[in-house]
Amino acid sequence: MGKLFDRLNEDYRFREGLNACINCGTCTAICPAAEFYKYDPRIITDTVQSKNEEAIEELLKGDTIWYCGECMSCVTRCPRKNAPGLIIMALRSLSMDTGLFIHSEKGRQQYALTVALNNNILNYGYCVYPRTFKYKSHPEYGPVGKWIEENLEAVHKKVGSNLDGDGPGILRKIPDEDLKELKDIFDATGATKRMETIEMYSIERAKALGMSREEYLNHIFTTTLKEHHR
């Protein structure tokens, strides 16, 4: 596995995000996640700057690194120019690259996110695409959202979209040659490898639980068994 701190330090976000934490706790005071979850960005930052390999491995295996919302409120307020949000991004990447994400309930959710977002990008060229954003999975979309879904083409035509149409415009069809470029970028820069790593660990986990791929995806998308909240 190599020294985890050294691997973290290869990540540009880690180098930009970690200067010298003075443990003042300002990041925790401003953090929306710290109010909701049992989460403390000050402790995360202090742990990684300690270079304690065992403690870092615990972070990579645990739920806490997945509590951050990456709003970056901490970046504005840190008096020593640390960026706990960037440190979190480096920790999450290493957790996925090493397969340690599979040890935590929140980490395992990465499979559902990867399948949804990366397939939207590769298949349609958008992170969010209306034909895959379903009211059933998003009841907060409300009755209006249900009406939009049931009348998707007509609603978008009415408000001026170019849904799946040629040429520029709102929700146009991204040409195939551009989607191919995105796929080539994914292959060359590590996104495809990340997807394969997450898939491999997740399918193993699903098998161990006696679930099909679809049952496992639904399980991690909808269910939390552990108490994560304050």
Added chain:
Amino acid sequence: MNINGKKKIWSEYQKEIPEDHYFYVRSCIRQNFFPASEKLFLEIVRERLSLDFFETEHHTTCGGIAYHSDTIPQETVMTIVARQFALMTEAGYKNYVASCITSFGLYTEILDTWHHFPELESKIRDYLWKTTKREFQKPEYLAHASDVVYKLRNKIASQAKYKLVNKDTGEPLKVVEHIGCHYSKMFPSKGVGGAEYPYVLTGMIEAWGGEIVDYPERRHCCGFGFRQYLVQANRGYSISNTHKKFESMAPFKPDMIITNCPGCPYFLDRWQYVIKEMEGKTYGENGEGIPVFTYEEVAGLVLGYDPWYLGMQMHQTAVEPLLDKIGIKYNKEEKYLL
């Protein structure tokens, strides 16, 4: 509150914004949920103000939502962004304007990282060449679309049909603004008014006749949190943060909310509906919600566009209470007419 003191500090966070000749890129979330806002933005700049804003069908997502959900590596998102810059370069533009705050924050972060680590920029240029045979110049100017509307706010005001004023009392409407975390929390100098004294939306509201409400949780996140909304099991995080903002703004009795981020208007709109369903609680007058708008929608209303042309039938929280306060004419029967 010492308004003069705040205005002095705000003035230190101004930035020069070019008016014309932009390469325009769209927002994934806004195209889904507030599509007419992008339509109106281009209509205002191109047709009303005769400015040059170019769009190509070959641009794609910047990958920002996936990046901040940690499903793609930094080098992947940087190469996708480099490809967008290459499209700008090929089209002959130097000013780049993003419709999305997540994109704007990401572009700002990437340009800053390349500045500090030029070897990484070289690596990304290699990736881009190997995968697409494209090359790029970095933008000379990077704007968010709200920066452009802020710059043009007085020209829009000069064509206004309505003001953000209560037609019965003659008082300015009380407006809550929400600029979105990634507009300026990471790089305060890149946003009008910075992160602490946000002025990009405030400037619009003042120019169009309204009055901004300063409330304790003005700068608090809307609650998107990427994975904290996108995974159903995590949505308690999202609604709890939105709830905190509404509880904080409620005593000030705002008439409306204006936003410039893609996700924020969705969450501030939809979670109001959910809070009403869960707790029976509403934050506006007469058991209604507080209407939530994009800045283009507000510009469209003051310019006299029909609310349904502006896509306001796609909101869950009804906008009619605000339309009635201003005295905007609309046809109730046509709201859901297709």
